[in-house]
Amino acid sequence: MSTLTFSKFRHSILAGATAVLIATASQSFANNDLPDLGTAAVNTFSLEKEMVYGDAYMRVIRSQAPVLSDPVLSQYATELGNKLVAHATGVKTPFYFFLLRNDEINAFAFFGGHVAIHTGLFLNADNESELASVLAHEITHVTQRHLARSLEAQEKASPATIAGLLGAILLTIAAPQAGMAALATTQALSTQSKINYTRLHEKEADRIGMQILVESGFDPNASANFFGKLAARYRFTSKPPQMLLTHPLPESRITDARNRAAQYPHRYVADNLNFHLAKARIQVRFSSYSDDAALSLFETQLAKHNYAFKDAALYGKALALFRLKDFKQSEQLIDQLLEKDQDNLFYLDTKTDLLVERKDYQGAIKMLEAQRRLKPTSQVINANLASVYLESKQPQRAIPILEDMAFLDKQNPLPYQLLTEAYKQTGNKALEHFSNAESMALRADYKGAIDQLNFAYKAADGQPLQIARIEAKIRQFRVADRALDELKK
Numbered sequence: 484m485s486t487l488t489f490s491k492f493r494h495s496i497l498a499g500a501t502a503v504l505i506a507t508a509s510q511s512f513a514n515n516d517l518p519d520l521g522t523a524a525v526n527t528f529s530l531e532k533e534m535v536y537g538d539a540y541m542r543v544i545r546s547q548a549p550v551l552s553d554p555v556l557s558q559y560a561t562e563l564g565n566k567l568v569a570h571a572t573g574v575k576t577p578f579y580f581f582l583l584r585n586d587e588i589n590a591f592a593f594f595g596g597h598v599a600i601h602t603g604l605f606l607n608a609d610n611e612s613e614l615a616s617v618l619a620h621e622i623t624h625v626t627q628r629h630l631a632r633s634l635e636a637q638e639k640a641s642p643a644t645i646a647g648l649l650g651a652i653l654l655t656i657a658a659p660q661a662g663m664a665a666l667a668t669t670q671a672l673s674t675q676s677k678i679n680y681t682r683l684h685e686k687e688a689d690r691i692g693m694q695i696l697v698e699s700g701f702d703p704n705a706s707a708n709f710f711g712k713l714a715a716r717y718r719f720t721s722k723p724p725q726m727l728l729t730h731p732l733p734e735s736r737i738t739d740a741r742n743r744a745a746q747y748p749h750r751y752v753a754d755n756l757n758f759h760l761a762k763a764r765i766q767v768r769f770s771s772y773s774d775d776a777a778l779s780l781f782e783t784q785l786a787k788h789n790y791a792f793k794d795a796a797l798y799g800k801a802l803a804l805f806r807l808k809d810f811k812q813s814e815q816l817i818d819q820l821l822e823k824d825q826d827n828l829f830y831l832d833t834k835t836d837l838l839v840e841r842k843d844y845q846g847a848i849k850m851l852e853a854q855r856r857l858k859p860t861s862q863v864i865n866a867n868l869a870s871v872y873l874e875s876k877q878p879q880r881a882i883p884i885l886e887d888m889a890f891l892d893k894q895n896p897l898p899y900q901l902l903t904e905a906y907k908q909t910g911n912k913a914l915e916h917f918s919n920a921e922s923m924a925l926r927a928d929y930k931g932a933i934d935q936l937n938f939a940y941k942a943a944d945g946q947p948l949q950i951a952r953i954e955a956k957i958r959q960f961r962v963a964d965r966a967l968d969e970l971k972k
Contacts, residue, residue: 530575533628537595539970541579542927544599545896549584551602551769552897554866555832556582559761560600563611567619570698571691573626579894580618584769588713592621594630602765607713610791611758612696612705619699620692620706627687689736693743702752707740756792760829763799767806778803794820798829805833810840826854828863835867844875860891869901878908889921896925912942913949920956929964933957 544550551557557580564580576596586603593599598621608614624630689706697703714737767777781800783789790796797816804813814837820830831854838847851868858864865884872881882905889898899922906915916939920932936957943949 533594533630534576535966536970537576537593537597539927539967540593541595541597541894542925542967546926546928551582551584553582553764553768554863554897555829556761556764557895558828558861558863559757563615563758564598564618564622567615567622567695567699571622571626571695576625578622578625586771590617590621592624596625598622598625602769605758605762605765606770608709608758608762610702610705611755612702612752613709614758615699615701616692616696616706616709619695619701620688622695623688623692627691685736686739689740690743693740697747700752703744703747704741707737707744710740711737754791756795757829759790759792759795760798760827763795764802764829767799767802774803774807778807794823798833801833805836810837813837826857828861832863832867835871839871839874844871847871848875862888862892862895866897866901869898869905873901873904873908876908878905881905882909894925896922899925913939913946913953915939916942917953917956920960924960924963927967929960929967933960933964936960 560580560582564578568574568578578596578598580598580600582600582602585601586606587601588603588607589601590604591599598618600618604614604617608617693703693706696706763781766772766780772780778800781796781803784796785793785800797820801813801816801820804810804816813833817830817833817837820827821834824830831850835847835851838844838850848868848871851864851871854861854864855868865888869881869884869888872878872884882902885898885902885905888895889902892898899918902918903915903922906912906918916935920935920939923929923932923935936953940950940953940957943953
């Protein structure tokens with residue numbers, strides 16, 4: 484489901500919903516004299532508490548930040564992140580990767596295994612290894628519990644100060660300028676360095692992150708290449724990107740990264756087409772390019788043969804043509820790409836949009852149902868298929884797909900947003916309000932969610948099982964709302 488079509492669909496159907504809401508032999512080469520601090524001596528902030536804060540922060544971020552609701556990019560980021568996590572040690576929490584629509588070069592990790600990736604990171608990375616190097620670094624911040632260890636260093640502070648510090652830490656990582664203002668009101672802190680990742684934490688994340696990177700099959704030189712490029716670009720600027728505010732890049736750190744990479748055996752690492760497809764998608768749909776500038780970008784690449792993959796440039800051009808409503812030329816390019824790779828999710832997503840645009844719902848359903856038999860848990864296929872069913876006024880076919888999506892990814896508001904529309908189409912007011920409540924709760928709007936549940940309660944008159952379910956959810960959200968208020972104090 485492309486964001487343009489999905490956005491159009493949501494504007495008409497989901498008005499008010501949030502639209503935009505990282506070999507054993509290799510290890511020996513990475514050894515050096517830096518200590519592996521691990522998760523020792525973290526007593527003040529337990530793993531259980533990390534999960535509670537992480538969940539609360541994620542809900543607030545969904546309500547206030549431009550989180551992308553793009554199944555294609557979300558699935559790509561999740562698969563890349565999980566590939567890296569599979570080679571990490573000390574993983575004690577599940578990981579959740581999400582994208583923020585922000586041209587700033589940044590990524591950050593916080594409690595509970597949450598890793599945010601700015602779209603600007605894609606725009607400035609030249610290959611997948613460079614992107615993966617940043618995610619591996621952030622994954623290490625989580626596995627080594629660097630935020631919790633920063634709090635441990637403040638164990639003598641009062642509980643009230645710790646509570647204020649928690650909010651300031653996240654805000655500083657996500658938005659340094661605003662974070663600095665918040666820190667100024669936290670009396671226990673006299674300097675920014677007390678809550679920023681310490682230099683030791685950064686060295687640890689660099690070292691272990693590179694080990695994860697290499698064991699996952701990526702280029703160990705990517706980290707030094709990417710950060711060296713950033714350091715050169717912003718050396719004389721008065722306003723460096725957010726990543727350089729929270730992850731300073733002294734020349735010695737870049738040199739250490741190059742020296743560490745040189746300890747690994749040289750090997751060729753092929754680039755990945757899907758990274759360049761994701762980058763092209765972001766350039767067209769989630770960047771500052773105008774309609775004509777986006778088309779010109781890819782036409783120039785194709786004319787000058789200036790691309791890593793020609794297919795990615797063709798895909799970008801097809802998206803740009805779609806944006807300009809030249810659907811005929813766009814579909815010709817997508818069909819050409821599908822002839823070479825009929826199962827590629829990026830192409831299938833755009834083909835769905837094109838079929839829906841000309842109201843060929845049956846063609847889209849036939850294509851997606853065949854793909855769903857091959858990839859039954861793909862959020863891209865399922866989100867697209869459910870959306871086509873809703874567009875074609877077949878909500879009963881969409882509902883079981885969306886219920887499965889919600890069960891498999893309980894942090895994703897999209898299935899609940901679509902379920903709200905599906906139940907609206909069926910006339911089931913109780914479940915319409917119930918689904919809307921779930922979506923609102925994922926954005927930390929518990930009071931609004933409880934209001935929706937009260938509407939659901941009234942609409943469920945004479946349905947005892949449904950009433951019991953609604954009552955249980957109201958109790959759950961009241962407890963969660965009180966807990967969130969306590970975290971804010």
